[in-house]
Amino acid sequence: MTEGPMLELRGITKRFPGVLANDDVSFDLKAGEVHALLGENGAGKSTLMKILYGLYEPDAGEVLVNGSVTSISDPADAIAQGIGMVHQHFMLVPSLTVAENVALGLDSSRRPFTDLDKVAARIRELGETYGLSIDSDAAVWQLSVGERQRIEILKALYRDAHILVLDEPTAVLTPQEVDDLFVTFGRMTDEGKGLIFISHKLHEVLEVSGRITVMRLGKVVGSVQTAEATRQILAELMVGRDVSFVPDKAPREPAEVLLAIRNLTVAGDRGLNAVNGLNLEVRAGEIVGIAGVSGNGQREFAEAVAGMRDIESGTIELSGVDIAGAGPSIARANGLGYVPEERMHEGMIGAFTVAENLILVHHDEDEFSNRGMLRFPAIRRHAERLVEEYAIKTPSIDTHGSSLSGGNIQKMIMARELDAEPAVLLAAQPTRGVDIGAAEYIHSRLIAQRDAGVAVLMISEDLDEVLAVADRIAVMYEGEITGIVDAGEAKREDIGLLMAGG
Amino acid sequence: DSGDDGGGDGGGDADGIRIAIVGPSASNDLAFTQSIVEGVNRLDGVSEAAITDGTFVVEDAATAIRNYADEGYDLVLAHGSQYGGSLQEIAPDFPDTQFAWGTAADTFGLANVSAYEAASDQGGYVMGVMAAGLTESGTIGVVGPIEVGDAKLYVDGFVNGAKATDPGVTVTVNYIDSFSDVALASEAAESLLSVGADVLTGTAQMTVGAIGVANENGVAWFGTQSNQSSVAPDIVVANQVYKWEVVLQDLVDAVAAGDLTSEVYEINFENGGLVIEYNDGYDLADDLVDAANAAIDGLKDGSITTGA
């Protein structure tokens, strides 16, 4: 039953204002296989899949399901064709229950009424068959990312999808959860379902897929049988040159403690404590990397340190001053620089110009304002300088922030934060969603800061990044630091274990 | 400028003068504005009557008044007590145009401004007399808008009339604090019924709501400002109706003769500007009609005062 592809994409081209997201892309999927789609951020993977799922109209190209050309102009068509998709950004209604989210858009056996009990029963069955257990009556907002992930897969299975697209499903999972997910993959392929698996994590791809297709800048740059692939080959295909997985950095002696966090407890959005009595010190001239699987309190921790989130108890001392709960202005006034995880929604304002974004947090300083009036000449000079200094790719300083690429948005934010010469720099997921080129640049900037005597605290879910950049690695698990090791003698496996709470 | 660019029905060349009315509510409000429109339509020697109704915005009214004057209308009626302040400023700019302000009693000492008002307290008084005779429960209800101007005058006259006839009756007045809330007026009437009122009256355009309630409950209703019998043929006893033409005719004639007038006109029973129109659909005991007529005579010869 594995002869003839169940799905074929031919010559797909998709253009967005300013970007050629997909450039004559062809791709196919056979029944019972896991076909991995690999590529840097912005390579065009999601766009291709969104076209397959009817969310975007392709400018050119055609889609064949079981050998016959089909037009998929919206998700309903895709679903009807047996195509299911687990989106990179969850497509769930937080205020609804699991069962409601699954039942959404389906006919009910008890029209016009919902038949949620039946849905729940079916969810239980599927859960057992595929190893995806979940409480159907729980409201989604109460569930962990891992659980939400399961709902997304269940939604597809419930609609008996034969073709399942999973767009970076592992980004948010613990190693254990990833293993469980792969078990589920196995059960699905055994039934002859075909899976398209998108990921940045080479070892995962190598572990689970049968075929690997690599995209770069909207084009397919290679397709290999997993058996013949290696990490190095894939990395070079992705980036187009050989990648230095480790940035060069000279050893350096840390000096006095600039950031001291004691017994910090922070409540999460759902009221439960996301950070429990956490203790941590960061010294001048060192980079402390916080490793951990997302959802272990890193976000709440970062927001608390940045003054964005009220705390339950504990202290956060910046150069000796406790700024806990005082608000972002106070934190900044005491020498904190902050590169937030929520780049788009927190670090910048899309409809503000580059120039405006570059003074967003310092607009009140005498350099940029005089008795409440903005000083445009100074603001423009400042912007020109930073764009130059930090190699921010933008048509002009009057361009809207939202029109910059992810990497350049990040550079813009870094530029703003670093130019304020902070004593302590907090960078959350600094390279998530930015391509390797920009990532290398950002890493070198962080190291330069450290060399200049700044206390750098970097939070990342990308263990390789932490290993490469940090001097000391603190592992965060369920709101606590479960261990601190020197990057020198850190072993991947040990840290992985700590990340899993072991 | 020539008068020809104003007015809908073909210029002012026909014999007779051109009148413009500016009124605050709809010209079919069964109340204040309708009364003047009907009055003007009954005037002789009028070639054209232009109407701008629903002009509750005082500034818009001022504009309309000014423009009508500007467009050469011979007589401009500012039919709203709230327009006075504006008219006082406008009139001097058009010394040859005759203005009239109603309902009011002040001409600001301007040669080309007259004022007209209704002795609505007189009608109110007479209605009160009949109501007092009609009530069996001894409770009479009044639905008022906001306690101001013409409305207050009518209500006070009504209360005094009833009291004078039978000191024993209680007249309960409910001002709903709105000229426009028909639903509230209707509930005010219900509320009055709940305390035993078996005769109702009310003034201003929102009272149609109250009439409806009176109608449903078969409770007698006394109307004012214009004939409301059509709204509730079975229960409207009588209406105080304004015959503005009675006083305005003088004004029209004067204007036609080319004179300017600065008078305060009042329509009352004496000059026949106020009339009680009985509803044929309602058979009212003769003695009450007599009582009403007696009161009217008394008011005419001054032997009775409304005390309002």
Place this chain on the structure above:
Amino acid sequence: MLAKTAIPIAAVIGALVVGLLAIAALGADPVRALEALVQGSLGSRDALIETVLKATPLLLVGAGITVAFRTSVINIGGEGQMVAGGLLSTSTALVVPDLPAWILLPLVLAMGLVGGAVWGGLAGYLKAFWGVNEILSTIMLNIVAVQLMNYLLRGPLIDPGEIERGTRIPQTKRLPEAADLPLLFGDDRLHSGPLIAVAAAIFAYILLWRTTFGLRLRAVGLSQESAKYAGVNVRWSITSALAISGALAGLAGAVLVFGAESHRMVTDGSTAGFTGNAGFNGIVAALFGGLHPLWTIPASFLFGALLVGGNSLQRAVQVPSALILALNGLVVLTVVSTDLVRRRLAAGTDDAHEAAELVSAQAEDTS
């Protein structure tokens, strides 16, 4: 920029055509109507003055609306805020009538600002600190304002003459001449209100795009998270945005009182009797102007001309004034409906973009 003006104007024309058809259907002469519409609003010096005066409260309210909208709060409380401003400034003039003009006039205008700011700021405070949606609070505060007006003009503020004469018209006595808005050219009725309104629009522009405070407001309007990150006190910003919006509406109220021919405050029992619906129409004017204070200047003029022309049309062909109201509604609908087209064409220009983003930003803080 072209799209910004061309599209709304085309929309207005479209609506007018429908209106003229309706007039023909009512048996009146549409050509005369059109003539009167244009003549009565733009055709003569007096007509122009009429239009400018009509546009004045629209511009004041509209300028405030842009500030509120840019902070992504919907202020539909303009009516009540105008009344509040009118009442406070009127009371002030009655309490200290003998002050010299150079003190009294600025004082009463300032009181207009204060009255409106309190009324609007109250809604802002309730939203920011108590989560009371501004749509609910402003609607309710409009009701409170009208009753307050009727109470004061019937009682404490009423012209003593009205009591003596027994006519009891709910109006103040003629307010001190020292508080009259100076006339610009002596003889006609063009007072300095329009200048104040234009100044207010310029103020709103400078506030929004030239000051740190405005930067904060716009940040809050586009992304509360980013604003908080930038150290902005979001609650404070929301409160002040509605207060400013209310203040300008309140100033419009004061201008109505001290620029009115009667130079007194009078009520017919409704807010509209005093405001002439400027509290609502100002929102429309602001939209005409693409939620930009400076563009709101011509937009208010256009809309003012439409209102004045509509009234003159009514007088000329004697159609019921209700038709004019319907026509205004139609104009608003056609303009707002073609806004997407306008945004598309104007896309890329900074604040078109920003206005577009605003629409999506609305959601987050509608709570």
Place this chain on the structure above:
Amino acid sequence: MSDLLTTASLVAIVASGIRLSVPLLLAGLGETFGQRSGVLNLGVDGVMLLGAFGGYYTTLKTQNVWLGLLVGLGIGLVFGLLYGFISVTLRAEQGISGIGVYLFGLGVSDLLFQKLVGTPLPIPSFPELAIPGVSSLPVLGPMLFEHSIVVYVAFALVPVAVIVLNKTTFGLNIRAVGETPEAADSLGVSVGRVRYATTIIGGAMAGAAGAVLTIELSIFQQNLTNAQGFIAIALVYFGAWRPIGVMLGALLFGLLNALVLQMKTLGIIPPDASNLAAMAPAIITILALVIVANRFRAPTALTKPFVRGT
């Protein structure tokens, strides 16, 4: 004060409050559907007026109140459709387009009234229905069970709305579309169609509310609703987008107005202070909300047009 507490006046207050709340309730329930799906319609009052005139004119001509109600509902339905087109298809700014609908309805209803009717004539009102058994209860009977049929219908619609919103697939779609349209869209739910449906329901209910108002009053007049449509919108926020909450809001507002009226009738409120008393319902409504406000969140996508792929 003591007169206020007599059963007679208590009965009057409650019965009156219930009557006053009915149009608010009907319009509010309709608007709740729209807002739950993410569409705000500030034009409710205008649609009410159009429905009111349609209902009045039909009843006047046919003397059939049910036909009148039907026509009012139908007119509302058409304008709901129109508003759907403006706000969903054309993605117009919802804070403003509703004002256009309001002005349009205010003008057109009055215009048609003047042209087609002229002097207002009375129309029949809905038959009263004393619920057998309970209506003979001493105090409660006249308070609650001697109303016209539409009153019971209006309140019966509350549980219906609750069930539709929470127990049907349609309601599920509405809630999803109002919170996370992209999620609903990704499962093949047509965001546009759902929102059209709710704006149509909202319009129809508003039109019906207007018809009920005019028929209950058995008369029409320009601006008959006197801004009740805006109050209905406010009550949707008051009720935190839940039918029960909207009902409580409508009852609160109606009862407070009835209470003030009764206190005026009983002379407890002196005429001089009566304007101040008339503020009470509005003020108390705000204060009441201050107490509950922070517990509830507006539908996330409220006033936010949906565009796929952004």
